[in-house]
Amino acid sequence: MQKKAGNADNFEIELDAQLCFAIYGAAHAFTRTYKPLLEPLGLTYPQYLVMIALWEEDDQPVKAIGDRLGLDSGTLSPLLKRLEQSGLVARKRDHDDERQVKILLTKKGRELKAQAVAVTAAIGKATGCSFEEAMALRDELVALKERLTKAGSEKETLSAV
Known part of the structure; x- marks a missing residue:
């Protein structure tokens, strides 16, 4: 629940x-x-x-x-x-x-x-999403993935220094 x-x-x-x-x-x-x-x-x-x-x-x-x-x-x-x-x-x-x-x-x-x-x-x-809702959600998730990937890459770079 x-x-x-x-x-x-x-x-x-x-x-x-x-x-x-x-x-x-x-x-x-x-x-x-x-x-x-x-x-x-x-x-x-x-x-x-x-x-x-x-x-x-x-x-x-x-x-x-x-x-x-x-x-x-x-x-x-x-x-x-x-x-x-x-x-x-x-x-x-x-x-x-x-x-x-x-x-x-x-x-x-x-x-x-x-x-x-x-x-x-x-x-x-x-x-249950309209096409537009599904595409907007997908775009948000792709952007989230990119931000998380960038944050992970930056942490790896900083920890290597």
């Missing part, structure tokens, strides 16, 4: 007053909402994010996908392997740099995009 945040004196020790806890809960709710929508596509939520990145721009280096999604190679490699086993993507060595592996959509992977449109629509409906 969620209660109202207390006053400023005890704000930091109330769980429901924590912004991070609200975002954490929302993230879990999103994951639970996506799960039944993605099951017919044969995708997990992280796999779905990889597919979206590839639908935006096919034939990407693994590193670029990891950077875009904020995933390290230890998380991304097994995920890509499962997508490859499902026949949705293929791996190939870069002709210019053999050390680099690129990920390409297969025909099956490209065709899956048409089905994914229904997922986006269902999530939009589940949020």
Whole structure:
């Protein structure tokens, strides 16, 4: 049960007053909402994010996908392997740099995009937000992430000095 945040004196020790806890809960709710929508596509939520990145721009280096999604190679490699086993993507060595592996959509992977449109629509409906509200909330969260990333980078720089 969620209660109202207390006053400023005890704000930091109330769980429901924590912004991070609200975002954490929302993230879990999103994951639970996506799960039944993605099951017919044969995708997990992280796999779905990889597919979206590839639908935006096919034939990407693994590193670029990891950077875009904020995933390290230890998380991304097994995920890509499962997508490859499902026949949705293929791996190939870069002709210019053999050390680099690129990920390409297969025909099956490209065709899956048409089905994914229904997922986006269902999530939009589940949020109860208008398109404009959803975009404004997304923009606020992106800005928050950028501020937190910058603050973390500044702390790392200061602690290294």
